[in-house]
Amino acid sequence: MKKLNFIIILIGLITIVIKSNANNIIDQPKTSLIDSAKKVVTDPVCKMKVKAGTSKNAVYNKITYGFCSESCKQKFVAEPSKYIKK
Ligand SMILES: [Zn+2]
Numbered sequence: 205m206k207k208l209n210f211i212i213i214l215i216g217l218i219t220i221v222i223k224s225n226a227n228n229i230i231d232q233p234k235t236s237l238i239d240s241a242k243k244v245v246t247d248p249v250c251k252m253k254v255k256a257g258t259s260k261n262a263v264y265n266k267i268t269y270g271f272c273s274e275s276c277k278q279k280f281v282a283e284p285s286k287y288i289k290k
Pocket residue numbers: 247249250251252271272273276
């Protein structure tokens with residue numbers, strides 16, 4: 205019986221260790237996602253402040269630009285160089 209108790213405790217400890225490791229792995233991308241969602245970017249077309257991570261965004265020269273509306277995004281995509289100062 206003593207051996208059985210030991211095995212149960214061991215399994216319990218292993219489960220706790222695995223769970224805490226899994227939480228650490230899951231927590232890291234979660235925090236970075238929250239950070240990028242909090243970030244505010246400027247709409248290059250109308251100069252309005254918009255939340256980063258919005259669905260209305262476009263990537264140009266490896267930089268992601270956020271837009272307040274679909275029409276601003278369309279304008280930017282048509283002529284990106286018009287809205288970006290070099
Ligand atoms: Zn806009």
